[in-house]
Amino acid sequence: MPGFYGTEIASPLMLGTAQSPSPAILAEAFRRSGAGIATVSVRREAGGERAGADFWALIRDLGVRVLPNTAGCHSVREAVTTAQMARELFDTDWIKLEVIGHADTLQPDPFGLVEAARILTTEGFQVFPYTTEDVVLAERLLEAGCEVLMPWGAPIGTGLGLTNVYGLRTLRAQFPDVPMVVDAGLGLPSQAAQAMEMGFDAVLLNTAVAKAGDPAAMAEGFARAVEAGRLARAADPMEPRDMAAPSTPVVGKAFLE
């Protein structure tokens, strides 16, 4: 698979760290998922609280690469400042750029996203923009310096899967060489397999694992699904057809009336 900004990824599964029932379950979910990348965030800390240090220790023990996000940011300024703080805290140029434009759907603000991506790229960030399946927006993000795209499957936290398969297929086909991660909206392993079968390079999920009754088992389910999808893609699937075609040879069938 293509690398993300030159970094080869062992597993096409990327996992969020939020909403887990406990740190122990989070660690077990990561172990069984085989995920090599964890998304993280920055949030306010009170004096003497030291929760950040505790969380950071947990993440370091996972032995994964971190992808900080700008979750919850609604303006370019807010997203850029958050990215700058995240870079210092996590010591990485990677940033999952979220500029949210709509409260109910958490849909990206395409205009703010492109502007923030341009600023951050200029400052040396390696931007992973949380975007939609819009091909024009994708083109603008690539022009802004993004080398990876993260189109949504469905709105964050919905678990609806790939709600616009046609749009995602078009996006994939338009930019065949750009590494793409389906981010957000996945609820089931079959949906992750579908994304991989369509040629996406990775999937990123959080709620689907964290809110499952058994998060670690669900993490393993997703791990197997992305592997199945990746194998299927590489194996060059058959073309679907409308009319039936017998798979058992017709010639040689006994004549029995």
Next chain:
Amino acid sequence: MKITVNGAATEVAATTLAAILDELGYGGAKVATAVNEAFVPAAARADLALCPGDRLEIVAPRQGG
């Protein structure tokens, strides 16, 4: 002077950002800072004097999706 720290009105005696962080109990903590919505790198904290009314944000690593 009175400043706003993470959204709450706060009285501080110190003036530089580094000293204010110490005064508020962040000494040695893994935090990043912004003043009036602009990022302030850790290396710049000792030389940055805050003014009354400044808005200081102090963040740390957290879970994220």
